[in-house]
Amino acid sequence: MEGDFSPVREIVDIAEESGALTYLDEIHSVGIYGEEGSGYAEQQGVRDRITVFQGGFGKGLGGAGGYIAGPASVIDSVRTFAAPFVFSTSAPAPLVAGALSALRLVRHDSTQRDLLRARAAELKEGLAARGIPVISRDSHVVPVLVGDPHRNKQVSALLLGDHGIYVQPVNAPTVPEGTERLRVTPTSRHTAEDVQTFVEALDAVWSAAGLPRGR
Ligand SMILES: Cc1ncc(COP(=O)(O)O)c(C=O)c1O
CATH class of the missing domain: 3.40.640.10 (Type I PLP-dependent aspartate aminotransferase-like (Major domain))
Incomplete structure (x- = not known):
């Protein structure tokens, strides 16, 4: 998580x-x-x-x-x-x-894990460039901090409704209250364009939901 x-x-x-x-x-x-x-x-x-x-x-x-x-x-x-x-x-x-x-x-054969690493790096760079807060940048699991259960569900619903992208919102008690997040995990089958599309979609939804940007 x-x-x-x-x-x-x-x-x-x-x-x-x-x-x-x-x-x-x-x-x-x-x-x-x-x-x-x-x-x-x-x-x-x-x-x-x-x-x-x-x-x-x-x-x-x-x-x-x-x-x-x-x-x-x-x-x-x-x-x-x-x-x-x-x-x-x-x-x-x-x-x-x-x-x-x-x-x-x-x-x-390390092809698939090399691709996954590349996609994860692009995802983290794209989010950082837009000031969308990520809990840890260590691994291929990229948890995006929303910090509120209702807005977390709202962001997930907007991503699906407006952009056709499903991301699982994770709320308390699975994670501590106040750290509600979207757990984003790219796969080796995603392309660099897929990652770009996702980052742009999340950027638009982030603005629509009035969420803060920062680190
Ligand atoms: C740390 C950890 N261990 C075990 C599991 C269980 O995995 P599965 O449902 O594929 O058996 C999960 C599922 O997400 C997990 O996150």
Whole structure:
């Protein structure tokens, strides 16, 4: 929701000093960060120091569902005791096949993540040039700060009604009151023109809603 990065190296250092296990949710980063696309821990050089990874196929890998990966003892105990796992149907074969293909692709080909990075950079530059406030400029998740639940819904409705663009408004309690935002995430399939069109549309809607500009 913030579009920022956790201080994962420092957390791993502290965990190792104190003999703690680490559990890292890479759902927004798998397929997107790291040389092999395995995620943020890889990019930060701590992939081998995380105890359990959680990841998902629903974001960078274009499918649905997810996984955990870790020591056999942990995986065994989840298989044995985790009720949602024990009582759920297995992931359907087409989903698993899609996830496997996506994993193989991102491992050897960085084209899609390079495109995503380019689009995200253009988006952040375009918003900054117009003084539209962004909560964090760190990652490909770009949360635009509206700061009011009604105006947040209004901006989203105007974007859809006047420009045919849907962006999810995120209100409290999902985020703290006063930090209501639009969570904007470009994809590698968007073009530079798409980003430009979106920035211009948001600029017009921002003015129509009388929202403040600044940082
Ligand atoms: C940090 C995080 N973890 C896990 C999930 C769950 O993802 P999914 O619904 O694809 O299983 C989400 C969904 O947005 C998420 O943001």
